[in-house]
Structure formats: C-alpha cells, structure tokens
Amino acid sequence: MNYRSVSLWLDQAAAAGDPLQPRAGLDGDLDVDVCIVGGGLTGLWTAYYLLKARPMLRVAVLEAQIAGFGASGRNGGWCSALFPSGVEAMARKHGLDQALAMRRAMNETVDEVGRVAAAEGIDCHFERGGTIELARSQVQLERVRAAVEADQKLGGVDGYQLWDVVETGERLRADRVVGAGYTPNCARIQPAFLVRGLAEKVEQLGGLVLEQTAALEILPRSSAGGPRVRTARGTVRAEHVIRATEAWTSQLPGARRTIAPIYSLMVATEPLPPEFWAGVGLSRGETFTDARHLVIYGQRTRDDRLAFGGRGAPYHFGSRIRPDFDQDPKVFAGLRQTLNGLFPALRGFGITHRWGGPLGIARDWNASVGLDRFSGIGWAGGYVGDGLSTTNLAGRTLRDLVLQQETELVQLPWVGHRSPNWEPEPLRWLGTNAGLRAMTAADAEERLTSRPSVAARLMSPLLGH
Structure with a gap:
C-alpha cells in the first residue's frame, strides 16, 4: 500500500525521510505482560507510559497496517482539551466536582503532550x-x-x-x-510526526511494535488462561490486553455495535x-x-x-x-x-x-477508558474526533489501571464508563x-x-x- 497517499501528514513524514515501511509483524505465538491492539496514539501512549514506569514490562503493540495509519495520522492536528461530553452533561451524571476535574485534566493534557514531545525530541510542530x-x-x-x-x-x-x-x-x-x-x-x-515519533520511542524503551498484524479476535481470561489476541500470524497471550482500535473496534467480533x-x-x-x-x-x-x-x-x-x-x-x-x-x-x-x-x-x-x-x-457520545480485571481486557476510545490529546490522558490512565496505582486519573468520571450499544441495522x-x-x-x-x-x-x- 502507498501509505504516503493516506494524508498530507504521512506525505510530509515521507518527505522528511520516514520510509513508511512496515515493521516486522508477529512471527508465531508470543507471551507478554501487556498486549495492546492498535498502533495509533492510544496504544502507543499506553505503551510509552507503561515502559517509562516499569522498564522490565514485556509490552507488545499490534497494528494491522503501520503506526499512525488510522485517525492518528489523518486528523486535523488539534491537540485540544475538547471532550465530547460537555461539563453540564457530565455534571448531571457525576456531579459538578467530577465534571470540573475532568475538564482540568483535559486542559493539563495539552501541556503534557507538548512536554513529552520536547523531552523526547519529537518535533511534531x-x-x-x-x-x-x-x-x-x-x-x-x-x-x-x-x-x-x-x-x-x-x-x-x-x-x-x-x-x-x-x-x-x-x-x-x-x-x-x-x-x-x-x-x-x-x-x-503535525499528527503523523507525533505518532511516528512515539512508535520509535516505544521501541527504544524495549517495547515491540508489530505491524501488518491484524487482530482477528480479542479473547477474555478464561479457565484456559489469561486474555489473548488471535491473529493470522499467531496468538499473543498476556496478563492484560488493551483494545485501542477506535473506529476499527466496529470490525472486531463481539464489538460490532460498540462504536x-x-x-x-x-x-x-x-x-x-x-x-x-x-x-x-x-x-x-x-x-x-x-x-x-x-x-x-x-x-x-x-x-x-x-x-x-x-x-x-x-x-x-x-x-x-x-x-x-x-x-x-x-x-x-x-x-x-x-x-x-x-x-x-x-x-x-x-x-x-x-x-x-x-x-x-x-x-452516548461519551469517550471512556477502563480495565476489566475479571476478563483482563482494557479499552479506551469513542473520542468523537477529539482524540489527539485525549489519547494521552487515556494512555496515562491505562498505565495506572494496569499497575494498580490509585491516582487522581483513575478517579475521573470517564474511567469505567460503559456506553450502550448502537442499534442494529438498519x-x-x-x-x-x-x-x-x-x-x-x-x-x-x-x-x-x-x-x-x-x-x-x-x-x-x-x-x-
């Protein structure tokens, strides 16, 4: 596939010297601590923060195409504090204090993205x-x-x-x-510079970024063992599996009406x-x-x-x-x-x-993040187009959930939220x-x-x- 043609941003990345060549994919079965499905910003931020916190963790990111192929490499380049649920709507469900805490967290996330980009030498403009x-x-x-x-x-x-x-x-x-x-x-x-640069940092920290490896099915923990991800190239077994597939969630078995x-x-x-x-x-x-x-x-x-x-x-x-x-x-x-x-x-x-x-x-137009400890499966998404910064907040929150850290982030009102399914067709x-x-x-x-x-x-x- 000509990845350069996907967006202006990926075209500019290629012009700046990024070959946009897929990394090696999964080659047989694999055991890790955390398997992340989706090589966009949600998945890569999660891998980045986990590895910064616990360098010895075995973390693998599975991506069907190349890092940044989805919305992370195609969006409008707004790293904003926008959240799909307004303060008033959130206050009706969770109380004003919680709604304001969510807003403050989103505002701070804009600066966090800039801080990491500068600290890691990612020139994303x-x-x-x-x-x-x-x-x-x-x-x-x-x-x-x-x-x-x-x-x-x-x-x-x-x-x-x-x-x-x-x-x-x-x-x-x-x-x-x-x-x-x-x-x-x-x-x-420039979003492609951010997501592509982040993928490189995850690899430098010891994470695996396995491209051309589409998840066919995400299976929960069972009597047969922990959660796992089935692909055409092998099965990945992990203590935790994180679904970071955003719009492509709708293509996964059992999740077709989720997004x-x-x-x-x-x-x-x-x-x-x-x-x-x-x-x-x-x-x-x-x-x-x-x-x-x-x-x-x-x-x-x-x-x-x-x-x-x-x-x-x-x-x-x-x-x-x-x-x-x-x-x-x-x-x-x-x-x-x-x-x-x-x-x-x-x-x-x-x-x-x-x-x-x-x-x-x-x-319900409400983005969410969470980790089900019974099934071992975590998730984040439903950003309604406002995900460029929200993915960062999701990555930090998933880090704390996986590592069982009781932080302010895991108390935010979008954590653990379950949206109803979409209606069946038509x-x-x-x-x-x-x-x-x-x-x-x-x-x-x-x-x-x-x-x-x-x-x-x-x-x-x-x-x-």
Whole structure:
C-alpha cells in the first residue's frame, strides 16, 4: 500500500525521510505482560507510559497496517482539551466536582503532550496557539457568548474569552465575522510526526511494535488462561490486553455495535504566499473553527498551507470501513466552498491533498477508558474526533489501571464508563445519517430565520450536551 497517499501528514513524514515501511509483524505465538491492539496514539501512549514506569514490562503493540495509519495520522492536528461530553452533561451524571476535574485534566493534557514531545525530541510542530471560534452571524455570536458565560460561572475552567470584531481581527481575519470565542487550551501539531515519533520511542524503551498484524479476535481470561489476541500470524497471550482500535473496534467480533465509524474528510492547500497570510493572520499557531452546527476545523501548517476539514460524509451501512470511503468528491467540493467563503483571497490557489478516514463515536457520545480485571481486557476510545490529546490522558490512565496505582486519573468520571450499544441495522444507518442531515439543516435554518435552530436544540441531548 502507498501509505504516503493516506494524508498530507504521512506525505510530509515521507518527505522528511520516514520510509513508511512496515515493521516486522508477529512471527508465531508470543507471551507478554501487556498486549495492546492498535498502533495509533492510544496504544502507543499506553505503551510509552507503561515502559517509562516499569522498564522490565514485556509490552507488545499490534497494528494491522503501520503506526499512525488510522485517525492518528489523518486528523486535523488539534491537540485540544475538547471532550465530547460537555461539563453540564457530565455534571448531571457525576456531579459538578467530577465534571470540573475532568475538564482540568483535559486542559493539563495539552501541556503534557507538548512536554513529552520536547523531552523526547519529537518535533511534531507543537505550538500552543489556542482555538478561535469565529461567529459569522448574530445567532452564532450569541451561541459563543453563552458558552463563554457558562464557563465564567464555573470559574473559567476552560479560559474562554469573548472577542469583538477588532480583537478577532488581530489574530484571524475572515469574511463576515462579527466576533469570536477563544480558548487557549489547544495546540497546533503535525499528527503523523507525533505518532511516528512515539512508535520509535516505544521501541527504544524495549517495547515491540508489530505491524501488518491484524487482530482477528480479542479473547477474555478464561479457565484456559489469561486474555489473548488471535491473529493470522499467531496468538499473543498476556496478563492484560488493551483494545485501542477506535473506529476499527466496529470490525472486531463481539464489538460490532460498540462504536460507530463516522467519516471526517480534509483538504490542504498548496503553500500560500506571505501576502495571503499578511491578510489572514494565524501567525501564532492558532487553530480555528466557527460556530456552525456541522463541525469544521482548520490550521495553518508550518509550511504555510491551510489544512481544513469537516464532517458531512455519510455513515456507511453495517459500520463498513473501506479505503474508497476516504474519498468523497462532493464533501471535498463542499470543504473548498466553505474555505473560499471564509477566505475569499484563496480563490486561484490550488488544493494539493484530499483525504479522510473514520473516527469512533460511542452511542452516548461519551469517550471512556477502563480495565476489566475479571476478563483482563482494557479499552479506551469513542473520542468523537477529539482524540489527539485525549489519547494521552487515556494512555496515562491505562498505565495506572494496569499497575494498580490509585491516582487522581483513575478517579475521573470517564474511567469505567460503559456506553450502550448502537442499534442494529438498519436503525443505526437511518438514525446516524438523519443526525448528520439534521446538523446541516440546522445551519440552513439559522441562515434563513436568524434564530437559533429548533432542529439543533432537539438533537442536542443526543450529542452529549
């Protein structure tokens, strides 16, 4: 497979000298202390922290393709404190103190990623520029204002600020902007450099990264022995098995309704000239979005491209994942149109990269991490596209769970959470795609009525808000 074509990020990794050649795979049966299924950021952070804490542990990471092949090497490069469940929703379930503890842990995780990258010499272009959420209508501005006020009532845990047009223009200049929200809790990064660099560090610490080794089945502890992972190349037996497969969880026997794989697609422009950036800004590593309902996200890359993505691609019946789903000309055209609307000066400049991939969504939109000591199987995922930093928190938490360390991390409210299963087909296909269309309709409704969308309000409880 031409891994270079998977995303801009992997293409840049290859250009920087990474051959993207698969490591050796499993060669027969293997016994280890911890077997991690999935060579993305969740699996590699878990292996990294375990080996830093206990260098003598035997840790193996199994990856079906190469490290960073999944969402870890395709995402928007936002190392943010975003979590799919909002503070209010989490407070209703777990109490305000627990909800705020989760928010603080997420904020601190952004800095932890930067700390490790610097300490380990991983140049992943980490720059903590925060996130600018543009408001391009009065309805959007009021939505941003409400979020800022809600944060202030909670003591400013997320550091939200409300900017007027002038303040916004000092950092980012886009068309039809009437204000913005800003949070400092986000860093711009090159995700493939992070995940590929982390894989090398895991190997240097003594871990095994076994690529081209797809897990066919994860089996719990039984009378026959501890948990194990069956592959076409042999069986791995371990004291603990960690499932870190995110969207691909839906392809495992016994877990097909655990996670719904939803596609998010991206485009990247050619490197843009200084005069373009003089008119736009984004000079401090800021990421950006706006306050529409259908999610968009972007960043200015170190080589002066705009990397920009959004939701809107359909969910595929039966939770199918196929390479051709990474390409959707209609969605790519919509992303280009949205970019041109934000930055009219982009007209005339080319798009050089188009890519996409599946992200994992739990039925209640609540990411989770945990370890079942009876079965010996741990897990983390359901990040809803906000996993670039959450994977780090998951890795540290799984370390503490495996090593039976009673830390603040294992007391956080997402630990041990069990989301309900998704509905069987065709209900899953009907409901998921109806939700995607509802968000598109909500944005159109607000443009027409200049009032908050009724459709969005009805959907809000279903999205973890």
